[in-house]
Amino acid sequence: MDDNTIKHAVEELLSSAADSETQSAVIEQLELEKSASDVALLLESLPLAERLATWEQLSDDRKVPVLVEMRADASESILKQQDENLLLALFTGVDADTLLELQDSLPEHLLENVIGRMDEEQQHRFSAAQQFEDDEVGHWCDHQPLVVPGKTKLKVVMRLLRRHLPPHSHVVYLVDNRGNFTGTVRINRLFGADPALRISEFAEADYPTLDAKEDIYVAADQVAASGESSLPVITESGLLIGRLDMGTAYELQSEKAESQLMAGAGLDEDADLFAPVRQSAQSRAVWLGINLMTALLASWFIGLFEATLQQVVALAVLMPVVASMGGIAGSQTLTLIVRGLALGQISKANLKPLLTKEVKVGALNGVLWAVVIGLIAGIWFGDVLLGTVIGIAIVANIVCAAISGIFIPVLLDKLKIDPALSGSVILTTVTDIVGFVAFLGLGSLLLLG
């Protein structure tokens, strides 16, 4: 991805001099040089009006491939502005895989219309994919692997291979006459072989396969771990329905990383850079609302110490320090555990030594920073006792943070809730409350009077 090309095109398209002639020149250049995914990135980088104007300039045969590459919110921003007859014309003749990608963004009756116009084979593929959930590999696998009946003569296979080898293919899949998977043949084994032989003579016994009901991200990891460029996707009954190749596996992995980045801020991976204001505001409000509740909860705990705060106002000044040191220390433990859970490394057996280690690390850092902060606070407010109070509160909060940083993600994982998404909110709620209560509580005990 050469991002400067996109930036440059955006600048030209948004410059004050951009007329439709400039637009069409920029687009023509991009269509020549760039892939559909680059053009998709460009469209996503444009505000709505310019996005639609640029889209109009695309040649008709590029429009659908570009839509497929766009994130859902952005492609929908275009689709819902189009005339339906025009869309029907664009989508007539697309294959099942393309339609599957855009299925959720198209109006129901348009979808039916397009399906009705597909040939029988594509219709069959489309409805076959619908039998799987959209997080199962059977829904998304590539339906055009190299498949031949096991009894095919080498001569025929070689002719086929010579004409066409799909990307990431280095094996031929063999099926019996009911379409059930029977094995694979590595194509390099065929060099110099007798063309009169049957291909099944070269079949490999235990080639790895993917279960059609497997989670797509797990399946992507399985393809990568196999060392093969693609793996066949098989139903429970043994039917070969397609394959997942390394190209798709790479895309899936990058989609997952993007969705985790976005989820950390309560955003959807499909969120559009230039979504309409109301839509953006609405989709972000939920996360703000959840955060408000946790913040109010913390405030309620602070409220318990109103009398103390009135007498020792230094406590109010310093209390965010106690809360935030706990939050940072806790998020370090949390992140380590979230990674461990994702890698499958955390179990009941190593939880105890892990807890011991993290508590020790917390205690060590807690004491270190307690001394530093205690000294700063003591000098700042000229009060040794205040320094002592904040020091003890810091140690307590960092140690609690270490314990929470382990138990919160482990519990969420047990409850089948993604700890990468919600772990951090829960953790900081805990460290805020523990920090405020420890600091203000100790302050009430030792500083009042």
Next chain:
Amino acid sequence: MDDNTIKHAVEELLSSAADSETQSAVIEQLELEKSASDVALLLESLPLAERLATWEQLSDDRKVPVLVEMRADASESILKQQDENLLLALFTGVDADTLLELQDSLPEHLLENVIGRMDEEQQHRFSAAQQFEDDEVGHWCDHQPLVVPGKTKLKVVMRLLRRHLPPHSHVVYLVDNRGNFTGTVRINRLFGADPALRISEFAEADYPTLDAKEDIYVAADQVAASGESSLPVITESGLLIGRLDMGTAYELQSEKAESQLMAGAGLDEDADLFAPVRQSAQSRAVWLGINLMTALLASWFIGLFEATLQQVVALAVLMPVVASMGGIAGSQTLTLIVRGLALGQISKANLKPLLTKEVKVGALNGVLWAVVIGLIAGIWFGDVLLGTVIGIAIVANIVCAAISGIFIPVLLDKLKIDPALSGSVILTTVTDIVGFVAFLGLGSLLLLG
């Protein structure tokens, strides 16, 4: 990756009854069934003592491959406990690629000793890789692609291919007699061809290539975008030095995602689940120290309003709400921009419309939550004016957060600092300070007296 196998093995190895007999049985089973990377994950999941004991049980020929798969901190925890003669024996005979992976973890003189014992070809490869920085693809590329001189007869190439096809290979690389890259041939094109022909007759003109000085993660994206299973890596002068395949590209991408996850909490991607306590505490202290400085800065601003806080203690109770709502809203904008920067979508040209949109979204959500929080605060403390003050402060902070969420990552990116790493700390410092100053400042103006 079947994570239950790892969990199960960890449980057996950590159970109170685990003697060396149990250990060796568990390991034998794993070696039979599992890849080196699974065994590496298992070792990482064990506390130090058990990790070393289990490592001892590995058969000698698995030890080095397992070390290569482990994250650096974990493999170092093992390496530094080993007798040097034993290590020398283990490493004698490893290839250049393996040694490159572990280079930084081995003592200098051991490394020299191992290199001295490699054959000339491997020594040459090792020193060739050293000519590139360790973030350049030339340092890491696979040095065993299928390479033949262009004048080779098909008959020879076919014999070669039949015996051995490296993973993710579907092309043969052609070189001239100085080792310079001259083109590629797709192996499927060779079926049915006359074995007496030269391979160069089938060469493809414009096959994509990678520059040896390219950043490894960019190179991984380039391989994926090309649709090929691997791309040749070429020096500036045209020398073919290796290839990057989709298997490695997938690993690189997953490494990058992991390192971003960890960096978000100020952790190194190599951080070990069971690192020694002192080492862990030390490596985390820096991030805590940075956070302390930002927290103290925020406290200093709160300190400016000591007199106000003393009179209106409700301000102290509610001030974390204002700061945290700003932090959340800002991190949503920040995350959207960080993704846009990573995709190459943000430029000078679309910054202004982006800013307009985000400020509008901020204003809308600001007003919404200002009303909600204003009502809650007003009722809680029975003070309409307090509700008004917090409402205005919320709107101001959320709008400022939207602006900061755009400019902070864009500026960091311009300064070549990864905005995914440091953006969030800077942003929350800004939203904390703006939140506290707006709320307490307005409070001083309107509530005192």
